[in-house]
Amino acid sequence: MHEISNATKQRRTKRSERRAALHRLIEDDLISRVSDDEYRRKVKRVYGGPKGAMLAACSMVSLHIPLGERLFRTRKFDLAGVRSALDIGSGAGQIARHLLKYSDEGTEITCIDLSHQMLRRAKNRLKSDELDYVAADLANLPFADESFDCITCGYVLEHLPDPEPGLAEMARVLTKGGRALLLSTEDSFSGAWTSRLWCCRTFNRQELMQLCENVGLRCKQELWFTRMHKTFRAGGICVEIQKV
Numbered sequence: 001m002h003e004i005s006n007a008t009k010q011r012r013t014k015r016s017e018r019r020a021a022l023h024r025l026i027e028d029d030l031i032s033r034v035s036d037d038e039y040r041r042k043v044k045r046v047y048g049g050p051k052g053a054m055l056a057a058c059s060m061v062s063l064h065i066p067l068g069e070r071l072f073r074t075r076k077f078d079l080a081g082v083r084s085a086l087d088i089g090s091g092a093g094q095i096a097r098h099l100l101k102y103s104d105e106g107t108e109i110t111c112i113d114l115s116h117q118m119l120r121r122a123k124n125r126l127k128s129d130e131l132d133y134v135a136a137d138l139a140n141l142p143f144a145d146e147s148f149d150c151i152t153c154g155y156v157l158e159h160l161p162d163p164e165p166g167l168a169e170m171a172r173v174l175t176k177g178g179r180a181l182l183l184s185t186e187d188s189f190s191g192a193w194t195s196r197l198w199c200c201r202t203f204n205r206q207e208l209m210q211l212c213e214n215v216g217l218r219c220k221q222e223l224w225f226t227r228m229h230k231t232f233r234a235g236g237i238c239v240e241i242q243k244v
């Protein structure tokens, strides 16, 4: 078997340490300096203002809307049979629109967001009576245990100073065997810039999966938008998790 020499190992470790140092320089560390309440106020201010108004356009330019839709259209994340779906941190309704388009007729879809303004924007954009909109915090969901058999949570966890209570809430409201699509900003070069632009943190893939495991959510599959994203391990964290 091919053995990696100590010199190669050391070179790799040094390279990844240099990369991590660069990411730390770029990444916004606000989240580690403020209290939970301060951070929630900040989220509401950021998304309630002009940045929130540009969110849908930004998601289109960054290709997150068409790439996200691909996950549902190709059934990489399959909505067949889903009866009740919760979209957490709906923003401008980017993922909720895919839920509307690709879920079975009769699927109940609920959108939640911390920002009332973002919920209003999602409502205006989606123009559908089939969705319920609730202003709520991921870390304190106003739903009974096991209320949903499907959850989508796109780029929200990185806004929580401590993601574990949010993940625990997701596990609580999911039915046993229920599945969730989790998208999150990764600790990569582009992730560090995203963190600066949107005042959020980034996650290390393995650490995030461990946090999911801690609350009873197991990684079912890693998803990639396209083959190119898989080859270059690009596009951020995109996983299907399941309540065990």
Ligand SMILES: C[S@@+](CC[C@H](N)C(=O)[O-])C[C@H]1O[C@@H](n2cnc3c(N)ncnc32)[C@H](O)[C@@H]1O
Binding pocket: 043, 044, 047, 059, 064, 088, 089, 090, 091, 092, 093, 094, 095, 112, 113, 114, 115, 118, 136, 137, 138, 139, 153, 154, 155, 156, 159, 160, 183, 198
């Ligand atoms: C980057 S946007 C994501 C929009 C959409 N889900 C997507 O995939 O593009 C993040 C959204 O999460 C919301 N958010 C942030 N923290 C939240 C929390 N603790 N609970 C609920 N929503 C939250 C923000 O208000 C914002 O609308």
